[in-house]
Amino acid sequence: MTQPTDKLTIYHYPVCGTCRSAIKWLETEGWELDRIHIKETPPSVEVLQELIPLSGLDIKKWFNTSGEVYKELQLKDKLAGMTEDEKIKLLSSHGMLIKRPIVTDGKRVTIGFKPEAYTEAWSH
Template structure:
């Protein structure tokens, strides 16, 4: 199954991940995360399949995260509220997100990519 690669082209981490995928001959379908963010339903699936805490899906260094004052809200909001917030704007999502429909990685760490996708 082809991988789905949610990324933001101006993001250096995303460009590094894309370069790594290309250099390792891994095929993927790239989706601009700001223009075509995952739906709330897709986010729910990504979250469940990732094994990560939902707060790990937030781009905590992003301008939108700071503008909305989400630092404290993330600590107390329910899972449903957090999914709604994440689905409201692709720029709130930590990127890149890479999935094959079962496995999911969030962000880019070369070691994690090697162990998950090679």
Template sequence: MMDTLFIQYPKCGTCRKAKKYLEEQGVAFADRHIVEEAPTKEELRSYLEKSGLDIRKFFNTSGQKYRELGLKDKLKSMSEEEMLDLLATDGMLVKRPILVRGSQATVGFKEEEFQKVLG
């Protein structure tokens, strides 16, 4: 089993860049489509803990769904549990890509953050 999980949306330009970066680094990874196989609440909780990031960083704030649901204002009054529940309902609400390896995880694509996760 591969120890690196790459969760992405194939039509996302940032995801394509990140995937190319991983391939260029010679990293073997499991590739998962974020909409066809959306992360579960438990998985999201695990990624959140591994990343050390604020849960709001896990929202795809530039996504159409985020705007449609008016989440910019709603998130302010939501608990972490409610946010996890919401994220688990739709892969398009989740910021991508997500890179997970061992006890590390990150969302979005920045080479230096990927390097931290890859060790």
């Protein structure tokens, strides 16, 4: 029987193959998913301020560096001169700037999809 704690929040982009692979992996493991469309509803500044530290990753790792928006805004050259607050505001303003999917249970966070990282974080 599924426990109430068997629910994860996933910020994803439905047409993203990586996101679809992550969802399939998580569902195969028995997770119930609260899906949030990252482009339509990007995480707020407050949510990012909670999630980024939980991920254990530098904020630079949260940027989708291969995405069109990242390139259009020429962020490769600009990020180094920005404060962490400015980076978080930028991420929250445009879901397509964020590396995806973001998966969290409120205590842990993973970004992107690597089966070995998911096995470590999300295996039952």
